[in-house]
Amino acid sequence: RCNGYCLTTTTPTTTPTTTPHPCWYRGMRFTCSDAHKPCVDPTPDDYTNCRCGQCPNGPNCHAWDGTTIPAGQMVEVDGAMCQCQGWQSYGWSPVADCTFDAITG
Numbered sequence: 001r002c003n004g005y006c007l008t009t010t011t012p013t014t015t016p017t018t019t020p021h022p023c024w025y026r027g028m029r030f031t032c033s034d035a036h037k038p039c040v041d042p043t044p045d046d047y048t049n050c051r052c053g054q055c056p057n058g059p060n061c062h063a064w065d066g067t068t069i070p071a072g073q074m075v076e077v078d079g080a081m082c083q084c085q086g087w088q089s090y091g092w093s094p095v096a097d098c099t100f101d102a103i104t105g
Contacts, residue, residue: 023050038092040068060084061096069096 023030032045032052039055040062046053059071061084069075071084075096082098 023047038071040094059092061092061094063096063098 030047030050032047037053037055038059039057040060041057042053042055044053045051057068057070060068061071063069063075063077063080063082065077067075067077067082069077069082069084074081074083076082077096077098080098080100082096084093085097086092
């Protein structure tokens with residue numbers, strides 16, 4: 001019996017935890033945004049290593065039929081001339097602007 005003056009010790013147990021976003025910068029969680037990637041085929045974001053996906057094929061966009069068009073080039077898609085718009089600025093669009101010639105006949 002200790003008469004109220006017993007000292008006991010225990011070994012603390014720790015449980016390893018993982019977080020879905022382990023990267024922090026100045027108190028804010030690091031996240032990636034697809035809106036800032038000027039392509040329609042980026043690599044996946046890698047939150048384990050704090051890296052956002054990249055555009056391995058360069059800036060690009062899609063025509064209405066799903067054709068991937070390189071930015072900065074005019075490309076013919078089913079008789080229409082298509083190009084990516086705004087890929088060098090904040091207003092990048094994943095959808096190409098396409099122009100059809102007049103249909104005759």
